[in-house]
Amino acid sequence: MDPLTVTAPPAELARRLYAALATGDRPELDTLLHPEFHGVLADGMPFGIGGEYRGADAMRADGWGGIGRHFAARAEAAQFLPLEDGRLLVTGRYTGTGRHGGGPVDAAFAHLITVTDGRISALEQHTDTARWTAAASPFTTLTLRITDGVAALRLNRPEHNNAINEAVAADLSEAATRIAEDDSVRAVLLGGNGPMFTVGGDIDLFAGTAHADLPAVLRRSIDDYHLALERLTEIDAPLVVAVRGAAAGGGLGMVCAADVVVAAEDAVFTVGYGGIGLTADGGNSWYLPRLIGLRRAQEMFLLNRRLSAAEALEWGLVTRVVPDAAVEEEAAAIATRLATGPTRAFGGMRRLLRQSFDTDLRGQLAAEKAVITEAATTTDAAEGIAAFAGKRRPRFIGD
Known part of the structure; x- marks a missing residue:
């Protein structure tokens, strides 16, 4: 053992730890970390990184290693404060950037470090996990987290009822591509933040676009959106969709493309194109006749028939209906089950x-x-x- 490790004060050991993590110095980490090292990363860290790590190897491979795989960031310590219980409180900031198109990392941290027999035996991390999550995502209109084989994809424009505009379509296309290219994904769980799954196309965008420019705007958005739907249907991983509020217009295509649909008791389903003088997108004209029959599809398209959750279940559009409060849990349980399948x-x-x-x-x-x-x-x-x-x-x- 390095004799400095035995005699160095806790603050010096901590400084050496941060330097070793910044440079990837494995021998130095072996010297500094106690054989019974116990690490805790904050709950809420993206990519499922948060949690407990028993042993130095687990912390290196899955804790700090998990951070390194998704972020190019380092901990810059500012203060080292001895506590009455013998632990060392280190405060500072994480700085860097998310890998694979992520944004900047700038998050305060507080580390509680325990030293036993001259080596670091525990480190407990406290940090602003929301900033890490923001840095992890290259997306502006949705979130994507891949944990334990489940790719959880959520529309994230709740203030606009998750309406689909050009940015949403582009984000969905990129997210679907990432999912398709990730061999660890064994199920996809799709939902929406806020009370609404999606109202479909963004009417504010349509109304704010010059009439002569609308075809080009629609073409660009639909190209990306249809590519996303194709990729989500072509992969091996099954697609589970959780619907609260409404699934309408082109957004109904995500429901149709799913393998399992869990709907809230008060959810509604509609195409609504006739009401604004448009036709169909999102694969609705292909899926709906196959799922519910031609006559019922004609009624939905031509008469703007709006289905309740109970009707959608009876017609074969959704798999099961549960209370609103249970939708997310039920859909997640199904996705988790599918992620352990063949x-x-x-x-x-x-x-x-x-x-x-x-x-x-x-x-x-x-x-x-x-x-x-x-x-x-x-x-x-x-x-x-x-x-x-x-x-x-x-x-x-x-x-």
Whole structure:
């Protein structure tokens, strides 16, 4: 052991710790950290980084390592204050930037450091997690967090009832691309902040756009929005949508594209295009006849039929209806369950079901044969069969 570690005061050990973290000095960290080190990062840190880490290795790999994977930031200590209980209080600021398109990091911190036998045995972090979350996201109109295989995507324009404008469409396209490119995603959970899922297209945008310019504005927005929907339907990970308030207009397309829809008892569903002299987007004209039947789709489009949650359940538009207060919890539980399932098999199921309306029987039989034989090559198929034969619960890994 470095003799300085035994004799150095806690403030000196802390200074060395921050320097080692800034430079990635693994030998120095091995010297400084006690074998029974216990780290705590603040609850609410983005990407699921917050929580307890038992052992120096866990803290390096998943605590500080998790921060390093998502942020290029460092802790700049300003004050070192000994406490009566023997711990050291260090205050300062985190500065840096989010990786992968994130914004600047500028968050105050307070660290409570414990020294045992001349080595750092505990560090408890307190910080402004909202600033970290803001720095983590390159998005201005939605939030995206990927934790334990679930990509939680939330529309975030509650003051506009999550209306879809050009910025929302662009953010959705980028978020869907990131989800599609992330092999850790095994389920997608889509919802909206505030009381409303989405009212669909932004009427204020339409009204504030010169009539001659509206087609170009719509084209740009719909290009991005449709790309997002395509990517969310093409990935293996199932899509769960939580609906509170309303799902209207083009926003109804996200409900239609979902594999599971959980709706609040007071939620409503409508297309509403006829009321403003427009037609359809968001895949509504493709999905609705398949989900609820042509006659009912005609009624929704031509007569502006507005469905209650109970009617949407009866018509087959949603999967289940629960009290408003239970929507988010129920949808999250379903997404979590799906994230522990056989992800590649789920992807095959999604594709087979989606193409079944446009494929004749012979073609569908051939597709089923091709998809199931491909699924049979996966690790999850071997595990599932072995678990069934052994009368135990399978442990799928998504491959």
